[in-house]
Structures are given as structure tokens and as C-alpha cells.
Amino acid sequence: MEKGVKNMRLIIKNGNVVKGNAVQKEDVYVENGRIVKPEKSFGADRIIDASGLYVMRGLVDMHVHLREPGFEYKEDIASGTKAAVKGGFTAVCCMPNTKPAADNPAVITYIKARAAEADNCRVYPIGAITKAQKGGEITEMFALKRAGAIALSDDGYPVSDGNIMRLALEYAKTAEIPLICHEEDTAIAAGGVVNEGYNATIAGLRGISSVAESAMIARDVLLAESLNTRVHIAHVSTKSGLEIIRRAKKRRVAVTCETCPHYFCANDSLILSFDTNTKVNPPLRSEEDRLAVVEAIKDGTVDAIVTDHAPHHKNDKSVEYNYAANGISGLETAFALSYTFLVKNGGIDIITLVRLMSENPAKILGLDKDAEYADAADLTVVDLNKKYKISVKDFVSKGKNSPFDGLEVYGEVRYTIIGGKIKYEAKS
Ligand code: DOR
Ligand code: ZN
Numbered sequence: 001m002e003k004g005v006k007n008m009r010l011i012i013k014n015g016n017v018v019k020g021n022a023v024q025k026e027d028v029y030v031e032n033g034r035i036v037k038p039e040k041s042f043g044a045d046r047i048i049d050a051s052g053l054y055v056m057r058g059l060v061d062m063h064v065h066l067r068e069p070g071f072e073y074k075e076d077i078a079s080g081t082k083a084a085v086k087g088g089f090t091a092v093c094c095m096p097n098t099k100p101a102a103d104n105p106a107v108i109t110y111i112k113a114r115a116a117e118a119d120n121c122r123v124y125p126i127g128a129i130t131k132a133q134k135g136g137e138i139t140e141m142f143a144l145k146r147a148g149a150i151a152l153s154d155d156g157y158p159v160s161d162g163n164i165m166r167l168a169l170e171y172a173k174t175a176e177i178p179l180i181c182h183e184e185d186t187a188i189a190a191g192g193v194v195n196e197g198y199n200a201t202i203a204g205l206r207g208i209s210s211v212a213e214s215a216m217i218a219r220d221v222l223l224a225e226s227l228n229t230r231v232h233i234a235h236v237s238t239k240s241g242l243e244i245i246r247r248a249k250k251r252r253v254a255v256t257c258e259t260c261p262h263y264f265c266a267n268d269s270l271i272l273s274f275d276t277n278t279k280v281n282p283p284l285r286s287e288e289d290r291l292a293v294v295e296a297i298k299d300g301t302v303d304a305i306v307t308d309h310a311p312h313h314k315n316d317k318s319v320e321y322n323y324a325a326n327g328i329s330g331l332e333t334a335f336a337l338s339y340t341f342l343v344k345n346g347g348i349d350i351i352t353l354v355r356l357m358s359e360n361p362a363k364i365l366g367l368d369k370d371a372e373y374a375d376a377a378d379l380t381v382v383d384l385n386k387k388y389k390i391s392v393k394d395f396v397s398k399g400k401n402s403p404f405d406g407l408e409v410y411g412e413v414r415y416t417i418i419g420g421k422i423k424y425e426a427k428s
Helices: 077-086 105-118 141-147 162-175 198-203 211-227 239-250 261-265 268-273 287-298 334-344 350-364
Strands: 010-019 022-031 034-036 046-049 054-057 059-064 089-094 122-127 151-153 179-181 231-233 255-259 379-389 408-418 421-425
Touching (some): 010 379, 054 350, 059 350, 077 421, 089 379, 089 408, 122 141, 141 162, 179 211, 239 255, 255 350, 334 350
Parallel strands (some): 010 046, 010 054, 059 089, 089 122, 122 151, 151 179, 179 231, 231 255
Antiparallel strands (some): 054 379, 379 408
16 A cells, blocks of 8 residues: 655654553654664654654454445445545445445455545455355355455344354364354344334334344354354444353453444434434344443453444435444544543543554454554554544544534644554644
8 A cells, every 4th residue: 555655754742652551652663664773863754742642553444344345325435435535444344235345355355445546544354154145155255365364254234154154263263263243133123214212112113132242253263162163243342242252252262342422322212313324233222231332441341442334325325224224434533432432531542542542453363463553653643632522523534424413522633643654634
């Protein structure tokens, strides 16, 4: 992705640098795309005054939908990655539910080429587990990996057949590629559109039991355990699902999991507005589930925060609740929502938040062992004191579908730096 790298020398001065387990006031020197420790004078091309700002390793979002190829009217790789850098993300992993699905090396190669052209952030494509994501026939995992797939997932859809998942876990173990599981027992979900419970009843909308998620999590955790392999669980939203993962981790099962801001910032009372921007899969859950997600973030059960950025066109959402598309456009709000709810008002420290939004996802994907990524000066500079209202009108993503429009938050991304190059700079 580094096109025409100039030997740009950059100093980020006086920032609060989040590094390992500490926050230290120091200057960061960047040369040749890397962080350096200059011995003598350092003639900088650009000096960023980061007084009062926080400087952290660039955020990594291991779960986004960039919609290209096939659904460019919702988002494309250029617009999605522009939204990513505005949101402070230096790397994103895009899910394979495109048209055609990313179930073959050609689509992976295409995504990488388009990402290089867009030249915004690093893009690591995720290949499909099954052909056309239909859950029937396993993809050519080695070929997908060779083409550049960083992980495999049928996200958007579950792998309903337990034996196919068992085989997929075995093959993925041999291919040494992580599997990311979208956990949804569609028989239990039974065509529901919101979380099952009080609010669904009041709204008169069909509910999805939390067991639709947790039963499938249990299956995949047990499969991974029996095969002595690893598994990563996508967008966990339920107390019962988290409890299964917590217990499995205690038995040393190699399970990791992620959640999304909307599962710890919101609950299913939002559906009473009938705003289709609250429709997402898995659905916004009960307050009890939301509190369990916060607890699981605190005790380390949750490894990563991801956006599940799912941009949709206005026409896909401007229909009756039952017919609206699932998904929230999340790249431009994730950092501020996470900071506001978890750090400012939630008792988690900024170091832990950076671990959840950068370090851990990189580790799960093996990026920490990728020399190009590991040594790169990928940095996000934020103003944690900046208070503002989320406004979907300001989104650069094509997807304006957010239930958080108008919400007051803290934490503004000021600069996103990738490989030493400033890829995003806030206007004022
Ligand atoms: O809400 C969702 N939207 N959940 C998914 O699993 C898929 C995603 C999409 O692709 O729109
Ligand atoms: Zn999913």
C-alpha cells in the first residue's frame, strides 16, 4: 500500500503516548515509516503539536463490511477506508459477504488491488469458510491464504451444519489461518428481527432468543476444544454467550472473542423508536446483556472491540422494521463511543481500550508477527477532552445508518498516521 514513500520525517511533540502498560509524555520521531530514536538533531518535515492529546498504536478493526465488489451503492473500498482513517483505524479486515463472495483467490486479489488504489488504510481481506457462504462446501483455504486472506469467516451467515464447521476448524488448523464465527442458530432465531423480551413484546416485533447466539457459541467452543484448535467468536452480544467463553478460557480453550460498541452503549429499548437504524444482527440486547458485555470487557473475557461496520443505503433502511437491512455504520463512531462508555464513564483505563482496539486484534490475526505491520509507524492521535455530538451528516462513509446520531460523546480523532504518512487530519 505504500505508494511513493517519501522519506518523510515527522515529530509528534508533547503527546501522552500510550505504550505497553504506561502512558508517558514524550516526543515520537518517525522516519522512513518507522518510529526511531534519533541520536542527534532531527530535521523534521512536519511537527505535530500533540500537547494535551493522546498518541496510541493505530486502531485495528478486525470486522468491517466494505461491500465491494457488488454492493458499491452501500459502500466501496475507497469510501469505507476513508471512513476508517477518519475513525482512527490504520488497518481493517473486511468480511467476505460481497457479490461475488470472497470465496476464491480472485476476489481477495481484487480487494487488495482496490485497497492499494484507494491508499487510505491497510486492508486485510477475510475469505469465506464455505463457497458462496452457503454453508455447504468448504473453500480452498490454502489458496485463499496464499492470495492474502488473513482469516476466514462466513460472517453475515452462520455455518449451520456442525460437521462442516468441524471440518472447517480442522482444515483451518492445518492451513494456520484463524476462523471467525458468526454465531446464529437460525432455527432458534426463527425469523426474529429484534431481541426477544419485554421490548420486543411492547413493540410487537418478533424476538430472537439470546440462545440463538449462545447455543452456537457453545457448539463451536466445544468443537475447537475437542480438536485442540483455536476459534474466534464474532460480535458477541449475550450474557449467556460470554459466560460460555469465560468458562472455556478458564479451561484453557484457545477461544477469543470480540464485541461491538452497540452492544455496550445501547440496549433493546432503542427499538421502541422503530428506527430501523437500531436493527442489527445480532440484535441490540437487554440491559442485563449490555451490563454483562461491560463486565466481560473488564474481566478480559472480551479480547477485541470491533465495529461490524455494516453500511447500508437509505433505501435498505427506509422500509418497515421487518424488512429493513441489518447493520450499523460504525467506523466513524467506534472510538468515541468506546472511550465515552468504557473509559470516561465506565472505569476502564485508556491502556486497556488500546489493547482491545489495537494490540489484541493484531495479535489474534498474527499481525504482530508480520514485519511490515509490526515495525510500521501506525499511530492514532486523539483529543480525549473534545466533546461533540455524533452527526451522520458528517460521515464520509456512504452508510449514514447509525442509531447514535445526535448522541453526545467524548474523544475526537485528530490524526491517523500509517507507515509514517498522515492519512487523516481533523479539520479544526
Ligand atoms: O447487522 C449485520 N450486518 N450483521 C451481520 O452479520 C452482517 C452485516 C451486514 O453485512 O450488513
Ligand atoms: Zn456477523
